[in-house]
Amino acid sequence: MNGDNGTSTQAPQMRALLFTDLCDSLILVERIGDAAAAELFQAHDRLVLVLQQQWNGRLIDRSDGLLLLFERAIDGLGFALDYQRGLQEIGKQRNIVLRARAGLHVGEVLTWENSPEAIKVGAKSLEVEGLAKPMAARLMALARPGQILLSAVAESLTHRAVGELGERGERLVWKSHGGWRFKGMPGRQDIHEVGEPEFAPLRAPRGSPKARRAVPLWRRPMTLLAEVALVAGMVFGTWAFLRPTPAIAFGERDWVVLGNLHNLTGNALLDDSLQQAFRISLEQSRYVNVLSDMKVQETLERMRREGGALDRDAAIEVALREGARAVIVPTVAEVHGRLRVSLELIDPNTGNTAWSDHADGRGMESLLGSTDDVVAQMRVELGEAMHDISRDSMPLPKVATASLDALHAYAMGVKAYGDGRYDDAQRFFGQAVRFDPDFAFAYLAQLRIQWGRGNPEGARQSLAAAKRAAGRLSGRDRLYMDAWDADLNGAGTLATAEKWKLLGDLYPDYHGAHANYAWSMLSVGRYSESEQAARKAAVAQNPLQAMALQALGRAELAQNHADAALRSYRQSARIGQWSVNRHMVAALAAHGDLVGAQRMLAAAREDDLAMHLEGTAVALDAGEPAAALRANAAALRHCGDNARICGMFQAQSLSLASIAVRKAGAHEYEQLIATMIAQAADPAAGERGEWLYMAAASAYLAQRAELYDVARRQLPHLQRLAKALDDPRGTQMVAVLVANQDRVDGRAAQSVQRLRALIDGSELFQVHVALQDSLVAAGDQVAAAAEQRWLATQRGRAYAENAGSYLLQALNVHDSRAAQRRLDATSLQ
Structure with a gap:
């Protein structure tokens, strides 16, 4: 009859097969009677029908049990889990215990549709055959009541996709039951169990004549008896000379992925605060680096799991993508009235747990100490000696904060900072230091935001607060603070x-x-x-x-x-x-693609100061002085109350005046230079080296505009400041100013000597401009031509030089373009 087929696949298909069996169904019918049993099985069939539709399953066969076919293994698992839960509900309503065993396997099967005539006389509508079918049946037969057993391939596919089950998937427990041999099936089969703790037995299956554990020869009873004496004699000597090796042999600088905290306490406050505690504690290790939250989220986006939780499977995939050595999954739970903090170390290449441990404590105040204890134990397993941990690390309450509320606010701030929500981040960090005024980490986080927003005074205040709490910082973070201290002060x-x-x-x-x-x-x-x-x-x-x-x-x-x-x-x-950014604009223009650079500039916002800076240079490069003036004027309109940025754009405006793109009088130069010198001379002012460079560059622009007396009057003040501040760029700009003055005063050879002494590969672009002018004045046309060729070919450097916040960028580009035009004119002669 089965040969009377209508439609055949003609080729094997990969499918998930689920066998289930309702345990002790005959005994149940005898106990409750035929009428009650009929009503029970009707409820059972309604449950199966609903779950079929929900999980896209196709019912192939049924008697006391079911055979279902699924396109995807995760759908088969979802059906099995809901089937177990549904049976329990049906049983509760009738005061009976209903449990089923289930086996899930994925493999190739042949399917064909029987003809309508065959179906009329009792054939099934769909036939399924193939080695995968008895394999799934053997798994089901091996399972205990309430147990779901999976083959290795089914476990791999479902474990990878368990995130699709939502929060329920996070509660699942996965357990390996090792290798088994099934009668009539080739080779050893690895068996796994998955289930919810309240339903699943989570115990090894019971063997049967058709299934037995695949025990190697050396573990069989008779062999073990022969080996015991030898092993017992060797144990003591071996222990004396050897110590246990780490589960994963880590080397210095290996990367790890920190999975999301599995919080089973129900206290949402712990989610972010303990996650951050684990990160801070792990980051004190010299052996490993923790992949940052921002990098993890970027990788999740590439995995098309934006905003998704970093559960076990996601963390493993992130680790594989980023080449991390291990995944670390923390858990906090309440066990027998105590708070338990656990860590699981997972090898991403196999997905197996390589190490796990826990620490218990009483009350919320114990959590940070327990975190320290379990992380320290794991660091020993990573390969660090205990004396290294003692030397490099401090307990969390000392290195960070003893306040869980402060740690929670700090964690929220870190997340907001990573998302680019700087206002929210500043608010969270501010709350963290209100909870704990000695929270140095939070002050350093505030410093970064304030500096990035152009508020050096606010950054210095945060730095001072962090320095008062410097005892809370690890050695690495103290060095980080020292670098900012040097920069800001x-x-x-x-x-x-x-x-x-x-x-x-x-x-x-x-x-x-x-x-x-x-x-x-x-x-x-x-x-x-x-x-x-x-x-x-x-x-x-x-x-x-x-x-x-x-x-x-x-x-x-x-x-x-x-x-x-x-x-x-x-x-x-x-x-x-x-x-869209100014650096790309500069690279396009230096590469010769002025049209592409101008197109990008046109897409910028009106208040984008950086784009106006580059826009001025590109306009001069393209021979459009009116556009350069417009870009500079727009920048001056939007520079706000930041004295240094506005002063830089005012100086850029004078650079346009120095090459006759606009007019400016001596008083305009004098006023700006005097203001900048006052800032550079003020011990309380920040960025004094920048102010010195800007003042010297503005005096140089006065020389370029042939207002030599302006520069001459300011030169003594600038030389004294250069000596006092010892800023490399400011000092070099003053030296160019002096050399130019030598040339103007008829000492061209001395000017050439001064300028050549500045050339070491790091010299300012304008050193070569001034050197070319001095060589011409000294009558050395050959050397002047060489400088002209240097200027014409250094277009990238003209755009990229950032001294004084790119104050002379537009002038550099103009001079490079002018040198190229002179070379072109010479070649045509």
């Missing part, structure tokens, strides 16, 4: 750079140190060093990789590698919010 660019370099050398995976060192080197013209540091920061594990790529691109552009710079900027745009 006028230690000088090079001194600050050395602080960042020290931090990066001691902690090679502290990406912020490398990125800040890269920008410091860029600001003093050491472009090759800047590029090397930026490459260390522009790695996939850095949550701010997009920003590090911006630094890398600028260093490449400054070395006239415009193609490489464009690649870095485009990569930054792909992974961050950088599709």
Whole structure:
């Protein structure tokens, strides 16, 4: 009859097969009677029908049990779980116990539809055959009442997709029951169990004549008896010379993924606060680095799981994608009236738990101590000696905060900062320090926000508060604070750079140190060093990789590698919010694509000061002085009350006057230079080196406008400040000013000598402009022509030089373009 088929697949198909069996059904019928049993089985059939529709299953066969076919293994598991729960509800309503055993397997099957004629005489509508069918049946037969057993392939597929079950999936318990051999089935089969703790037995299945454990020869009873004596004699000697090895042999600088806290207490306050506690405690390890929340979320987005929880399976996939060595999953639960903090260490390559441990305590105040205890134990397992942990680490209440409320607010601030919600982040960090006025981590977090918003005074106040609580910081974070201290309190660019370099050398995976060192080197013209540091920061594990790529691109552009710079900027745009930005504009223009640069400028907001800065330079590059004036005027309208930024744009306006794009009188130069000198001379002012450079550059612009007396009158003040502040860029700009004055006063040879002494690869672009003028005045046309060729070919450097917040960028670009035009004119003669 089965051969009377209507439609055949003609080829094997991969399907999930679920066998279930209602336990002790015959005994049940005898006990409750035929009428009650008929009503019970009607309720059972209604349950099956509903679940079939819900989980897209197709019922193939039924008697005391069911055979169902599913397209996806996770649907089969969902059916089995809901079936177990539904049976319990039906039983409760009738005061009886209903349980079923289930077996789920995924494999190839052949299916065919029987003809209508065959169905009329009793055939099933769909036939299923293949080795997968008896395999699923064997699994079901092996299961205990209430137990769901899975084959290895079914376990792998369902475990990977368990997130689709929502919160219920997080409660599931997965257990391996090892290898088994089934009668009539080839090879060893790995059996797994999954279930909800309140329903599943979570015990090893009972063997039968058709199924037995796959026990290796050396573990069989007779063999074991023969081995016991030998093993017992060796144990003591072995223990004396060997110690247990870590579950995963970690090396220094390995990466780990910290999964979301599994909070079983019902107290939502613990979700973020304990998660942050685990992160802070783990980050004190010299052996491992914790993949940041921002990087994890970026990876989840690539996995198309935006905003999803970092459960076990998601964390494993993130670890595999990012090359992390392990996944760490923390849990907090109430057990027998005590709070238990647990850690599970998972090998992402196998998905197996390599190590787990817990610490118990009484009351909420015990949680941070328990966290310290279990993390310290795990760090021993990672390969760190206990004396190293004691040396490098402090307990959480000492290194961070003893207040769970403060830790919760700090964790919320970190999340908001990662999402770019800086107002919310500042509010959360402020609340954290109100809960705990000695929370140094929170003050440093406030510092970053205030500095990024151009509020150096607010940043200095946060720094002072962090310094008062410096005892709360780990060694690494104290170095981080020291670098900011040097930067904010006028230690000088090079001194600050050395602080960042020290931090990066001691902690090679502290990406912020490398990125800040890269920008410091860029600001003093050491472009090759800047590029090397930026490459260390522009790695996939850095949550701010997009920003590090911006630094890398600028260093490449400054070395006239415009193609490489464009690649870095485009990569930054792909992974961050950088599709329209001034650095890309500069690279496009330096590469010769002025149309592309202008198109990007046109897409910018009216109040985007950085784009107006680049817009002025691009307009001069394109030979459009009116557009340059408009860009500069727009910047001046929107610079607000930031004295340094407005002063920079005023000086840029004077650079346009110095090349006759606009008119300016001596008083305009005098007034601006005097204001800048006053700021540079004020011990209470911040960024005094920047003010010195801007003042000297403005005096140089007066020389370029042939207002030599203006520069002559200010030069003594500038020289005294240069000596006092020892800022490399400010001091070099004053030296250019002096050399120019020598040329104007008829000492061209002396001017040439001064300027050549400045050339070491890190010199300002205008050193070569001034040197060209002095060589012409000295009558050395050959050397002057060489300088002219240098200026014409250094378009990337003209755009990338950032001294004085790019004050002379537009002038640099103008001078490079002018040198190219003179070379073109010479070649035509």
